[in-house]
């Protein structure tokens with residue numbers, strides 16, 4: 001099995017494991033911690049912090065310590081694993097309310113897009129299929145969220161895989177790894193930035209003078225390279241004070257960036273489905289077991 005296949009299988013197993021832990025009354029952050037531990041046990045590493053985004057929050061969310069799942073919620077779980085930098089990325093939506101149709105819309109859109117994703121398919125065709133399925137359900141697709149190409153140690157590399165016909169005639173090529181991730185919403189179909197997420201990534205490593213900051217940067221480079229990491233992961237090595245101080249300084253120097261939570265602009269409820277594929281004569285769904 002290649003590292004791409006391995007990471008896909010680990011991401012898939014960790015997603016299912018996490019999905020089964022998501023129950024009304026359970027603590028969201030504890031679920032994320034267990035998923036990340038599971039990824040390690042399976043022989044991978046998290047490709048980015050596992051994320052749980054609830055209701056109108058579409059993505060990039062690590063819930064605060066006191067958040068529990070409640071009746072009425074639509075919960076999105078997004079999990080990525082890597083093996084030697086090869087990344088599998090997948091997501092699923094879980095229903096604690098009246099959201100069956102909304103969840104089915106993003107899942108159907110994903111499946112329809114996967115069916116046509118092969119050598120020579122234009123990116124805009126994938127977007128068009130996703131959008132048409134959403135329209136048939138009378139929901140909006142979120143236009144400013146998209147799927148993405150994946151390369152070693154790069155979660156978002158090269159191609160953007162649109163969720164509507166954006167006119168991009170770029171054709172898929174053999175061996176490309178892409179994630180397709182439609183988001184369906186009852187809202188207006190756009191996200192805006194919300195609160196800081198506690199998720200960071202390295203964008204421009206360079207020398208820093210301060211000792212603490214230099215040590216934190218060294219740790220980030222060694223442990224996560226260019227992959228996104230969570231603020232809380234640093235606490236296995238550093239104190240809260242050191243972490244806050246160093247992250248602030250690294251951000252100010254333009255060395256790291258923090259992601260913002262992404263919230264549906266019309267406060268609509270959002271569902272998401274995602275798989276990672278390897279394009280070929282027979283395209284393989286890497287995150288399916």
Ligand code: CO
Pocket residue numbers: 089090147148179181274
């Ligand atoms: Co993704």
